[in-house]
Amino acid sequence: MAKFIKIYPDNPNAKEIAKVVTVLRNGGLVIYPTDTVYGLGCDITNTKALEKIARIKGIKLDKANFSFVCHDLSNISDYVKQIETATFKILKRSLPGPYTFILPGNNNLPKEFKKKKTVGIRVPDNSIALELVRQLGNPIVSTSIYDEDTLVEYTTDPELIFEKWQNIVDVVIDGGFGDNQPSTIIDLSGPEPEVIREGKGSIDIF
Incomplete structure (x- = not known):
């Protein structure tokens, strides 16, 4: 049964x-708020946790298009190829914010993602996610817990998220109501x- 932890974003x-970080380090799965919908996440370095998320999503890990949630731009450069000036300007202008940027990956990618030419990078404008x-x-x-087919209530209400996910994940963070729109x-x-x-x-800034 998951822990339900209230954290105030302010x-x-x-x-x-x-x-929550201890749970992540130990290979746990965490549902946490972002500046868009609630996300399901794990430590990038934990293979077993990555495999668990892929199973939940019903996909093979090497085929999964998961996002990497980073703390800032320097964090991003650890996993992507040299960022050109024009690209850097776009990132600087847009982040933190409700965007996922697809960038060419470099050799530092965890072995599970080595075959991928590109990775999706997020720096959400949410203090809980950034602090984690x-x-x-x-x-x-x-990966988002967003239901593509219907805008159902559980995507935004942490208590309903907990009801649905309590036997699947290790922690659900209640960071207040989420959004029901995914990132651009x-x-x-x-x-x-x-x-x-x-x-x-x-998309006007592009």
Whole structure:
């Protein structure tokens, strides 16, 4: 049975964050708030946890398009190839924010993602998510618990999320009501930015 931990986004309690980080380090799965929908995440370095998330999603791990949730731009550069000036300007202008950026991966990618040419990177504008990643010391691999077919209530209400997921994950963070719109996905791996999915983030800046 998962723990249900209340954390206030205005001033995340360091002790509560540390509890969740311990769970992540031990290979646990965590549902946490972002600036869009709630996410399901684990430590990027834990193979067993990555495999668990892939199983939950019903996909093979090497085929999974998970996002890497990073703390800041320097965190991103650990996993992607040299960022060109134009791309860097876009990232700097948009992050933290409700975007997933697809960028060419580098050789530091965990072995499970080595075959991938590109990775999706997120720096959400949510202090709980950013603090988790900062304390963990490396990115969280994440996928949304968003239901593509119907805008159902459980995607936004932490108590309903807990009801649905309590026997599947190790922690559900109650960080207040989430959004029911996913992030905007922008592919920056080609010559021009390409909008893959329009979500919460405005595409006007591209």
